[in-house]
Structure formats: C-alpha cells, structure tokens
Amino acid sequence: MTVQVPRDKGLDRTVSILKDGYEFIQKRVQYHHLDIYETKVLCEKVALISGESAAELFYDSELMKRNGAMPSRVLKTLFGEGGVQTLDGQAHAHRKQLFMSLMTPEGLERLYGITRKQWSEAATKWEKKGKITLFDEVLELLTRVACEWADVPLPEKEVSKRADDFNKMIEGATKLGPEYLASRRARSRTEKWIVKLIQDVRNGKREATPDSAIYRMAFHEDLEGNKLDEQIAAVELINILRPIVAISRYIVFGAHAFEEHPESRTLIKANEDHLRCFIQEVRRYYPFFPYLAAIAKKDFTWQQYDVKEGQLVMLDLYGTNHDPKVWSDPDEFRPSRFKDYQGSMYDLVPQGGGDHYSGHRCPGEWPTIEVLKASFSFMAAHLDYKVPRQDYSYSLKKIPSIPKSGFVMKKVRQV
Numbered sequence: 001m002t003v004q005v006p007r008d009k010g011l012d013r014t015v016s017i018l019k020d021g022y023e024f025i026q027k028r029v030q031y032h033h034l035d036i037y038e039t040k041v042l043c044e045k046v047a048l049i050s051g052e053s054a055a056e057l058f059y060d061s062e063l064m065k066r067n068g069a070m071p072s073r074v075l076k077t078l079f080g081e082g083g084v085q086t087l088d089g090q091a092h093a094h095r096k097q098l099f100m101s102l103m104t105p106e107g108l109e110r111l112y113g114i115t116r117k118q119w120s121e122a123a124t125k126w127e128k129k130g131k132i133t134l135f136d137e138v139l140e141l142l143t144r145v146a147c148e149w150a151d152v153p154l155p156e157k158e159v160s161k162r163a164d165d166f167n168k169m170i171e172g173a174t175k176l177g178p179e180y181l182a183s184r185r186a187r188s189r190t191e192k193w194i195v196k197l198i199q200d201v202r203n204g205k206r207e208a209t210p211d212s213a214i215y216r217m218a219f220h221e222d223l224e225g226n227k228l229d230e231q232i233a234a235v236e237l238i239n240i241l242r243p244i245v246a247i248s249r250y251i252v253f254g255a256h257a258f259e260e261h262p263e264s265r266t267l268i269k270a271n272e273d274h275l276r277c278f279i280q281e282v283r284r285y286y287p288f289f290p291y292l293a294a295i296a297k298k299d300f301t302w303q304q305y306d307v308k309e310g311q312l313v314m315l316d317l318y319g320t321n322h323d324p325k326v327w328s329d330p331d332e333f334r335p336s337r338f339k340d341y342q343g344s345m346y347d348l349v350p351q352g353g354g355d356h357y358s359g360h361r362c363p364g365e366w367p368t369i370e371v372l373k374a375s376f377s378f379m380a381a382h383l384d385y386k387v388p389r390q391d392y393s394y395s396l397k398k399i400p401s402i403p404k405s406g407f408v409m410k411k412v413r414q415v
C-alpha cells in the first residue's frame, strides 16, 4: 500500500526556501511527524526528506544520482562547472580518489602545523590593533593556510582580494541581483588565476611538490588516461582552497560558543577529548550547509511513499543534525553528548553522510577537524581578548549564516 505524501498545495515554494532558511525542510517534515514531504521548488515537484534513514536513502547510489541536480546558480558561484560534485558512478569514484589521496596523516599533520603558525602570526598583528572583526581576519588567515597547504603562491598584496573572492563564492548562491553577479565575477577571477597556475605547473614554469593539491590537480588523469581540462583542474583546486576558507565560519561560531559557554575554554585547555567533543558539537549545532539535492534514478517506494524517476529529492542536513529522534535536546549546545557517541554514517551530517570514497560525503571532513583543532586549541589556550558590546546573534533565515557583527574582539593578546 502506498500513502499520500503530505504536500504543499499548488504554490511554488521557491520563495519559502529563502524565507524559511535552514528550517525550510524541518518545519514541514516535523509538523507532519514524517520523514518526507512533497513540495514544488523552481516549478519542479520535490521530495523533501529529513533524518538518519533519509540520509541513508539519499546516499544510496543505486537510487540517486547527482548529475543535473544542482541548480546552475550554485555551479556558477559556489562549486564551479564540471567538478566532482556533479559526477556519478565510476567517473565520480575516480575523481573522488584524487581528493582523498590528499587526506593522508602526513598531509593532515602539515595542515595542522600551517594553521597553528598562521594563528600565531595573525595574533601578533592583532595585538597591535585596538579592535578586530574575527570573521574578516580568519577569512584571510585561512586563505593563507589554504594556499600554503595546496602549494599555491599567494603574494602578500593579494591576500585580502583572494579572501574576499572566496567568501563571495561561498555566499553567492543564495544572493540575488548585484550580489549574485559579484559572486559570479569572483568565481571567474579566481578560475582565471588558478588556470594560469595550473598551466605554469604543467609546463614546468612553476615547480610544485608532488604531494600538493596543485600538483595532483595539474597531473591527474581521467579513466581514459587524459589530463583534466585546465578549467576543470582549476575548479577542482578551488574545491580544495574555497572550503578551507569556509571553515572560518565554524571558527567564528566557535568563538560564539566560547562566549555563551565560557566553561568550554577551560575544559578544552584541560582535556584533549573535550576539544574533540567541542568540535563535533560546533559542526552539529551551528548552521552551515542547509540541504543537498539529488535526482531519483528510478521509481521506488520509500517509507510507503512513491518517488518517481527523475524527481528531485532534497536532504535536510541542518534538520538531521537537529533531529530529536537522534539527538536529545537538539537545540542545546552540549559538547558532552559526543563523549561516548558511537554514531552512524548518517546521523551527524554537516558535511554530508555515507562513505567518503564511494559517495559524495565531503572529503574535507578530516581537514576541517584538523583546522578546527589547531584553531580552537589556540584560541582557548593562547588568545586572550575582550568581547565588546555587539550583536553577535545569528539568523537561521540567512544562508549561509554567521554572527551578525562578525564577532568583534578587542585588546587581543597572545599568551
């Protein structure tokens, strides 16, 4: 027996996506106490799904594919065209291996070291300033980290411009009008810069270390033994650089958590395991990616509902991380919930779910954790600062979200 999926009647809900922000799916699904809800987005029938078993369905590659699922405005700003996000099957697995090959213990250790060094250098500069806005500073700090880790040259005079372009790409997909166009221009500028570097590495004008991201992207061969088109190699290298810069948002949310839960700083200083729990809770609790889209490869029935071949399916990431069926008091920030957390591949999904190698789960999960380890331990143990009056609240309506003030600090001292 199949049951009628609860659905929005008639109207297209594209505007609601913008209005309801992170709670767009959660609001609908939880109201009906079901894991699925049908609506219309950009005039297409869409199945909205949320929760652990929904994530398991979403990552079933027999039933779901990615090619064609991503709106073009997301490709033209955030992800770029022809990148790993849009591939399926063997082509995806082969390209994904390229990313995963960078995530070695040595590579991650190097990333930790670079991040610590950049924090220390940045803090020395902040000591000379009366006031800083953490978000702006960390965008630049992580642009330096990303480029150094990937072996991408970054002249000092370009740091602020490149950081700004990465941030515009991250923010652009949900913007309208001039801000959306500015995001597209930021992507074009960045691709042009990186294409030139890929060319230089390929023709030997620039040397790069063989285990660096720039070298791997420049010389990766596809399944037919051909090098990537230089534009796509650039898109993939930017798929390393841009998301490292995006970790700045988690760092600012971490500063928010330190302020709201001051005991966290002390606990982190005293206990390595608390640092791990704090990082997991920052990734679970704070908003980042709201949802993901895929296309049903065939007709199938899920939880008694019929999904049609070609139908768009959207997985609720924020709602799954806040699902009361999995997380007790999901709207409380409580790092200790991760003390004995065993978890599954589908319950904590800020960076997607399933398997890193065979599916689309974010290959940057370990680098993200490494950068956050280096950053939060530095902030807790070596950064003294005052937090002046400001509005550091954040909105669940704005995607991507960030504390409104950007988190202003004054009297910063390295200790």
Ligand code: HEM
Pocket: 084, 085, 086, 096, 099, 239, 240, 241, 243, 244, 246, 247, 248, 250, 288, 289, 292, 350, 351, 352, 353, 359, 360, 361, 362, 363, 364, 365, 367, 368
């Ligand atoms: C702020 C931290 C990050 C967040 C919140 C995040 C989130 C995500 C999400 C939600 C996905 C989509 C998963 C899917 O489609 O199923 C993804 C994919 C991806 N992420 Fe991340 N990410 C972060 C950091 C990173 C880092 C540091 C890197 C690289 C060093 C990275 C590289 C990628 C790539 C290449 C993909 C596409 C994977 C694929 O399609 O197979 N991300 N990320």
